[in-house]
Amino acid sequence: MHDHPLLVPTVSDRAASGGSTMFDRLALRSVQSSVATAPVRFTLWDDYSVTGGASPPIATIKFRNRAALLGWVWDPDLNFGESYMSGAVDIRGDLVQLLEAVYRALPPARPRPWWRFAQANDERAARNNVHHHYDLGNDFYRLWLDRELVYTCAFFPTPQDTLEDAQIAKMDRVCQKLRLQPGERVLEVGCGWGSLALHMARRYGVSVRAFNISGEQIAFARERAEREGLGRAVEFVEDDYRNVSSACDVFVSVGMLEHVGLPDYPTLGAVIDRTLTPDGRGLLHFIGRDRPSPLNAWIRKRIFPGAYPPTLREVFEHIVEPTSLSVIDVENLRLHYARTLDHWRRRFEDSSSQVAEMFDETFVRAWRLYLAGSQVAFTTGAMQLFQVVFARNGSNAIPWTRDAA
Amino acid sequence: MHDHPLLVPTVSDRAASGGSTMFDRLALRSVQSSVATAPVRFTLWDDYSVTGGASPPIATIKFRNRAALLGWVWDPDLNFGESYMSGAVDIRGDLVQLLEAVYRALPPARPRPWWRFAQANDERAARNNVHHHYDLGNDFYRLWLDRELVYTCAFFPTPQDTLEDAQIAKMDRVCQKLRLQPGERVLEVGCGWGSLALHMARRYGVSVRAFNISGEQIAFARERAEREGLGRAVEFVEDDYRNVSSACDVFVSVGMLEHVGLPDYPTLGAVIDRTLTPDGRGLLHFIGRDRPSPLNAWIRKRIFPGAYPPTLREVFEHIVEPTSLSVIDVENLRLHYARTLDHWRRRFEDSSSQVAEMFDETFVRAWRLYLAGSQVAFTTGAMQLFQVVFARNGSNAIPWTRDAA
Numbered sequence: 001m002h003d004h005p006l007l008v009p010t011v012s013d014r015a016a017s018g019g020s021t022m023f024d025r026l027a028l029r030s031v032q033s034s035v036a037t038a039p040v041r042f043t044l045w046d047d048y049s050v051t052g053g054a055s056p057p058i059a060t061i062k063f064r065n066r067a068a069l070l071g072w073v074w075d076p077d078l079n080f081g082e083s084y085m086s087g088a089v090d091i092r093g094d095l096v097q098l099l100e101a102v103y104r105a106l107p108p109a110r111p112r113p114w115w116r117f118a119q120a121n122d123e124r125a126a127r128n129n130v131h132h133h134y135d136l137g138n139d140f141y142r143l144w145l146d147r148e149l150v151y152t153c154a155f156f157p158t159p160q161d162t163l164e165d166a167q168i169a170k171m172d173r174v175c176q177k178l179r180l181q182p183g184e185r186v187l188e189v190g191c192g193w194g195s196l197a198l199h200m201a202r203r204y205g206v207s208v209r210a211f212n213i214s215g216e217q218i219a220f221a222r223e224r225a226e227r228e229g230l231g232r233a234v235e236f237v238e239d240d241y242r243n244v245s246s247a248c249d250v251f252v253s254v255g256m257l258e259h260v261g262l263p264d265y266p267t268l269g270a271v272i273d274r275t276l277t278p279d280g281r282g283l284l285h286f287i288g289r290d291r292p293s294p295l296n297a298w299i300r301k302r303i304f305p306g307a308y309p310p311t312l313r314e315v316f317e318h319i320v321e322p323t324s325l326s327v328i329d330v331e332n333l334r335l336h337y338a339r340t341l342d343h344w345r346r347r348f349e350d351s352s353s354q355v356a357e358m359f360d361e362t363f364v365r366a367w368r369l370y371l372a373g374s375q376v377a378f379t380t381g382a383m384q385l386f387q388v389v390f391a392r393n394g395s396n397a398i399p400w401t402r403d404a405a
Numbered sequence: 406m407h408d409h410p411l412l413v414p415t416v417s418d419r420a421a422s423g424g425s426t427m428f429d430r431l432a433l434r435s436v437q438s439s440v441a442t443a444p445v446r447f448t449l450w451d452d453y454s455v456t457g458g459a460s461p462p463i464a465t466i467k468f469r470n471r472a473a474l475l476g477w478v479w480d481p482d483l484n485f486g487e488s489y490m491s492g493a494v495d496i497r498g499d500l501v502q503l504l505e506a507v508y509r510a511l512p513p514a515r516p517r518p519w520w521r522f523a524q525a526n527d528e529r530a531a532r533n534n535v536h537h538h539y540d541l542g543n544d545f546y547r548l549w550l551d552r553e554l555v556y557t558c559a560f561f562p563t564p565q566d567t568l569e570d571a572q573i574a575k576m577d578r579v580c581q582k583l584r585l586q587p588g589e590r591v592l593e594v595g596c597g598w599g600s601l602a603l604h605m606a607r608r609y610g611v612s613v614r615a616f617n618i619s620g621e622q623i624a625f626a627r628e629r630a631e632r633e634g635l636g637r638a639v640e641f642v643e644d645d646y647r648n649v650s651s652a653c654d655v656f657v658s659v660g661m662l663e664h665v666g667l668p669d670y671p672t673l674g675a676v677i678d679r680t681l682t683p684d685g686r687g688l689l690h691f692i693g694r695d696r697p698s699p700l701n702a703w704i705r706k707r708i709f710p711g712a713y714p715p716t717l718r719e720v721f722e723h724i725v726e727p728t729s730l731s732v733i734d735v736e737n738l739r740l741h742y743a744r745t746l747d748h749w750r751r752r753f754e755d756s757s758s759q760v761a762e763m764f765d766e767t768f769v770r771a772w773r774l775y776l777a778g779s780q781v782a783f784t785t786g787a788m789q790l791f792q793v794v795f796a797r798n799g800s801n802a803i804p805w806t807r808d809a810a
Contacts, residue, residue: 104799159805290731290798312732313725316718326695326786327717330735331807381731381799393695394509394786400564402736 017066020044024069031072038105040098044069058101059093081298081373085366095368096345099376120263121306123240127213129259129306134214138193140358144347149193149220152255152285153337153385163343166336171199177329177389178250178283179399180204187211187248187275189241190256194221194234201233206250208234211241242267248275251282257315258287258307265310265318273323279397281328281390284319287337288312288384296373303370309383320390329389329402334378337385341375422471425449429474436477443510445503449474463506464498486703486778490771500773501750504781525668526711528645532618534664534711539619543598545763549752554598554625557660557690558742558790568748571741576604582734582794583655583688584804585609592616592653592680594646595661599626599639606638611655613639616646647672653680656687662720663692663712670715670723678728684802686733686795689724692742693717693789701778708775714788725795734794734807739783742790746780 020028025048032042032050039053041060051057063069068088071079083089091098121129138149145151146167154166155173174196180186182205191197191210194217200206212218218238225231241256251272260268272282287309294300295307312330320327348355348371356364377383391398425433430453437447437455444458446465456462468474473493476484488494496503526534543554550556551572559571560578579601585591587610596602596615599622605611617623623643630636646661656677665673677687692714699705700712717735725732753760753776761769782788796803 155806157806291726311721311726313718313721316716316721321696321716321718326737326739326789327735328737330732332731332733332803334731335801335803335805379801384731396740396784398737398740400740401560401562 017045020046020048024048024066027069027073028063031069031076034076035102035105038101040101052105053101057093059091059095059098061098062090062092064088064090075297078297078301081296081302081366081369084369085302085362087362087365095372096342096375099373100379103376103380103382119261119306119308121259121261123213123242125306126240126259129304130212130214132305133303134192135216137358138216138220140355141193143351143354144344148195148199150195151192153287153333154340154343155333155336156339159339163340163347166340167195168199170336171196172203174252174254174283174285174387175200175204177387177402178252178281180206180250182206184249185209185247186250186252187244187246189244189251189253189271190259191217191221191236192255193217194224194236196252196254197221197234197236198225198228198230201230202228206233209237209244209246209248210234211237211239211244213238213240241271244271244275246275247277249277249280251276251280252285253283254285256286257284258309259304261306261308262310262314262318265315266322269319269323269325272319272325276392278392279395280392281395281398282325284315284386284388284390286310286315286386286388288315288386290381290384299370299373302366312386312388315386315388324393325390326393326395327388327390328398329387331387333385333387334381334383337383338375338378341371341378345371345375422450425451425453429453429471432474432478433468436474436481439481440507440510443506445506458506458510462498464496464500464503466503467495467497469493469495480702483702483706486701486707486771486774489774490703490707490767492767492770500777501747501780504778505784508781508785508787524666524711524713526664526666528618528647530711531645531664534709535617535619537710538708539597540621542763543621543625545760546598548756548759549749553600553604555600556597558692558738559745559748560738560741561744564744568745568752571745572600573604575741576601577608579657579659579688579690579792580605580609582792582807583657583686585611585655587611589654590614590652591655591657592649592651594649594656594658594676595664596622596626596641597660598622599629599641601657601659602626602639602641603630603633603635606635607633611638614642614649614651614653615639616642616644616649618643618645646676649676649680651680652682654682654685656681656685657690658688659690661691662689663714664709666711666713667715667719667723670720671727674724674728674730677724677730681797683797684800685797686800686803687730689720689791689793689795691715691720691791691793693720693791695786695789704775704778707771717791717793720791720793729798730795731798731800732793732795733803734792736792738790738792739786739788742788743780743783746776746783750776750780 028042028044029050032052036052039055039057041049041051041057043049043060043062045064065088068083071083146164148167150167155170156166157169184206186200186206186208188197188208188210191212197208197210201208218236221236225234289309289311292311352364429449433447433449434455437457441457444460444462446454446456446462448454448465448467450469470493473488476488551569553572555572560575561571562574589611591605591611591613593602593615596617602613602615606613623641626641630639694714694716697716757769
């Protein structure tokens, strides 16, 4: 783990900044004014402070040195996370409430032309990106995911359902949307720890070929398949989605599209186009946006290198229109992801001392910010969660109504 | 009606073509080879014939003169309809089966750059386009629509449901997707004969402002509202969607987007953006495509001037991304429109002698082809029917699940 980008020096290694100057105070006001309506107190290392919003402040953001302050002025997208992670910025108060106030106070995202330069991920880059996040150790994820280790948005029939039940409900919802029939061949790309593939085989009697480039996840999934007697029904393949070629009745991908990158969408579309049978159908489940915008710079640097959440328009432009596919159904589960992340974050906090032992405090702070920030992104609508069901254009094997079980 | 473009001379006015030449026969083979796999017999005026497909022919297409034959070689998209309508081409056998065989034998539509030059419809053009089709006389539409006069895709809970029930079910489905609450203000643009507006007010207790630029439809709708005691709950406004300004909790448009034209989508998006309340929601119901392609030339000339069925990508690119909207739900009801058109077509045939008295035989043939061709377009996937539900980005007044009633 010594090369991992989350291993950065903490602020205690750095020099103090002395008393604040007039320039420091102007910089603090500039930072505060970028989220003018948020009821938040901003404080310097010598306790000079500025408070915004109309109501009493819900939290305090304290800069512990000048470098952190200037980092926010220079590139807040990146350095909010950098300075919080290293401890150069402290937050007193509820992190989720603070982030929600800040998100809501930000001006609406303007269309930014540089989204067009979204990162392409060739096979090597994809493998590195995936290794960075998903190979942190199964023991780590077991601390705070559900017992099935489903690391994607759950579906809560009611908000009170448990995370365990909601992940089962999500998998059943995916299977029902896909109208799985016993004996059908399912192709899954990006299968995580294999929970959906095993669920499909166990409950719906299909055979599954499931692809993933995370070595740790594939090893875990294979072992589980053997243990559960599903080794023949489910084949776990450690390979890139680009190399998929066998025919399938059903194509499914849950939580992989975010890692593909816009420039490679036509490749993914071509994979679906060449593998799906004439009356086949498929489902893409992915984090998306209402308007194109790059992923936050800090999240890309520290959490999800190479990731990009697309708009529906981008998916349809690059995956549906150039192929023979037809969109049958789209559902937006944004609030369900906010709820899922709330569960994950609380479980993570409950295990934070174990996480600190596995990694260190910087890692804990980085993941705390990532989980809280993601929850707030879904609560406020900065992110969406789309499930898109498709078939071949002109196939009349599609269900008469989506309501039918 | 004397200026109506459906009033064209019939073939009996034209000179016969004599015996077929070698050139005529080559032309006939060329026409046949464009749909080589369709089991259809093509015949010239002197009974020279060519048959395609592997199975016995399901129908015969007979050219009654050389002009009709050359018209097909020159521009089949336009002249198939022109020559059938005028009687210069006769079809023996089942028209729907024939058209389906022809659609399925056509090569997949290639992306055509000229869709970019989709027609813009300013207020005057829009009024002329709408007058052309929707002001043919309410008595005409009453002959073959359901008793509510709903001239858009129905929703059949089962394929066996009657058209009457299916139109009621469609209106209820729209209302349920919109989660109408008593007392809310609904804005409807493109309200037809007012059936949905009246249904919403009657069954869901909302007030409705409903816009339409068809004078005949608005007059009918107003009279009906008065007769049913809904004159205060529903205001029918004879005006263009561009002039809508009052705030609304719910925005709905069923079957109008096809008439807007791509260049005016941003205008429609801006109308929704400026009228919808922060926690409002809306629904667009429209005929669409999987891949961009202009509407058939004959349909544009004779049936729907200025019309264009968009892809989801085009709608999201020009109406969702430039505004503050967020897509919540999409449903494709393609097969329901095929079924709806089958009902309309059968009812139309049952009344064809009355239609011929109202207009003439050319009109009957044109509408026969339009209804049969549209049915087949939905059966084969050339056309889709999308219902898109949206809210404001970040509004958490959206339903927890779409299943909830």
